[in-house]
Amino acid sequence: MVADGAGRTPEGTTDRGAGPRQTWAALPWLVRSAVVWSACLVMVVAGLYLLGKIAVLLAPLAIALAATVFLTALLDPVQLALRRLRLPASLAALLTVLLLLGVLFGVGALVWNLTAGQFSELSQELTQGLRRTREFVTSTLPVSDQQLDRLLDQARQGLGQGSVDPVSGARTAAEVLGSALLALVLLFFLLKDGRSMWRWTLSRATGPNRSVTAEAGRVGWRTLGAYSRGTMMIAAIDAIGIGLALVLLRVPLAFPLALITFFGGFIPIIGATVAGAVAVLVALAAKGPVTALLVLAAVIAVQQIEGNLLEPLIMKRQVRLHPAVILVAVTAGTLVAGIAGAFVAVPITAVVWRVIDTVQQHRQPRTPAPDPR
Template sequence: MPTLSATKTRTAMRNAARVSGQSLLILLLTYVVLRLLGMAWSILWPLVVALLLTTLTWPPVRFLRRHGWPPALAASLVTVLFLGLITGIVVLIAVPVSAQSGKLGQGVVDGIQTVRDWASGPPLHITDDQVNSGLNSAIDKVQASVGSIANATLTGVSTVVNGLVTTILALFLMFFFLKDGPRFLPWLSRQLPGRLSTDLPEIAARSWNTLGSFVRSQAFVGLLDAVFIGLGLWITGVPLVLPLAVLTFVTAFIPIVGAVFAGLVAVLIALVFTGWVKALIVLGIILLVQQLEGNVFQPMIQSRGLGLHAAVVLLAVTLGGNLAGIVGSLLAVPVAALIAVVWNYLREQLSDPVPDVVPETDGEPAERVDAQ
């Protein structure tokens, strides 16, 4: 039986120790970078939103600039049109809803009464006294937790204010990105020394293309959801089809929660105006479309546009949601794609040159030579 070589064992241990130490240093550096990013999140979040919005609005700006428009004028026009589009989306949702608010309110009351009538019959047999007792208990709990509700309200108001500030700052940043974006990479190249002046601008350019692919694919997935769910609502005779379809498209940019929220609104409208049967049909349509979107359309489209396998997309969304909630789910896929961009670039730079193959001549096998 062969014995272990002391020399080879020591060499293997030294190599393992060196690799372990290097891995620990890399993990420590990653931790420090993540902590710094978390401390600067109030600045980074508007920047990220502005970059995502810029990927949507850059194509028309590029078209105008190619046709002789000054950069500031092209960026201003597209920014105004974008704000007009957002306003139009809000109007498409708000006006029909407000026009039928009376029917909607009465429908909600009727729906609650229908639920009470159903609960009072078999198999539940819930009486009015039990309902009133439950309501009184709920009121007592609410009164006992006024302080918590006040704190939650203040937190909600603070969140709304922060959201408005983030939105306004993101719009201003989007305008400057549209106006001065093409100057950024040349400027960055001039500021960096040595090889960094080539590497970082190249990675930035590839990352920009990847972000554009992500936003376009997400918009396409949202459009598919809006079309299919809108057709289902129209076929079943549910009112407010256009506002619900627009709401479905807009909320598609917020993974998981956006789809759930839009689906609940559609089911509620169907329940109020058309009854239980069609509400259940609408629920089935929404679940079917969302399953197709989450398991078929979105992974396929994003995997093609971002160069990621469909399984990687699903795992990234799951991990991002567990780590950072809604924001993590929203940013998980583009972050994974950007990591893949950096990794592919590093692999290109660290790989050996691919040898050239000399064609076969006179029946002799081809020879490989190193690329010059």
């Protein structure tokens, strides 16, 4: 039946869906595409916002789970090497966790012995460096002391949350300790039974979705493992390179600054920039502007060598992300969950991207092979 101009069929019945369908079809294709994509974007953003709110409400559990998955991907090769020695799964997982604890406590003791009396000096050097930077800014730029003080006060108000509450501090310490213990227990079970858990999950998938899920899971896990190990190697290289430059330039507190550089390397781009700025400020306070410029040159050189030469060799091509994507991911993670969000934002983005790419490749129709006749 064909509807007339009033939206009625020849028999006189009204086709109620004809009006909206005709109106939608009459819209330009660009408008229809914009409406559909905007609706999809709103749904995705709303889902991510809801997940972020849930993660913030369950922050200790979320941090423990993120640390567990990251450490499992990092230590999985160690556990597999122990399994090749015919060790039981439980013993291999236990030895891997004990090895991690030994390394952490050993490095912590070494760092404490070398830097326990230097962090207070580091704070004083940073304060002096900031004072010299303030004098340089006010003497060379059209900024008065009052304007700079006003900007600093606004920054402190934005970062600070009032006076320190002892009860809140004790609660935070208890949450951190509980999250660490939970992460260690979950790490043991994931190293021991992670593969059997994954096989059980795949057994619940049926049809063609099973092969796609299996391939996406393998790709995501390989991406996370490559990212965790590559990031640790790159952070260590940055710390060693910048630490050697500080030692050669006789900048004090070289080891604490190298340690800050190592931890900053786990936050791509932003972490390295902040760590380099701290080293330059200390050099400015201790040795003057010439040494500070040399430290700045060394920091830039190390980061350029790492970004253009070492990172392509260490990181697989599938793991690397565009710097713009990294900046957006780190910023979003910081806004949602602070420093913890900045740590996990980039690996989550890399894994999600690789999983989506794998699923899309499986859904693309494969062209049949040409007939050899």
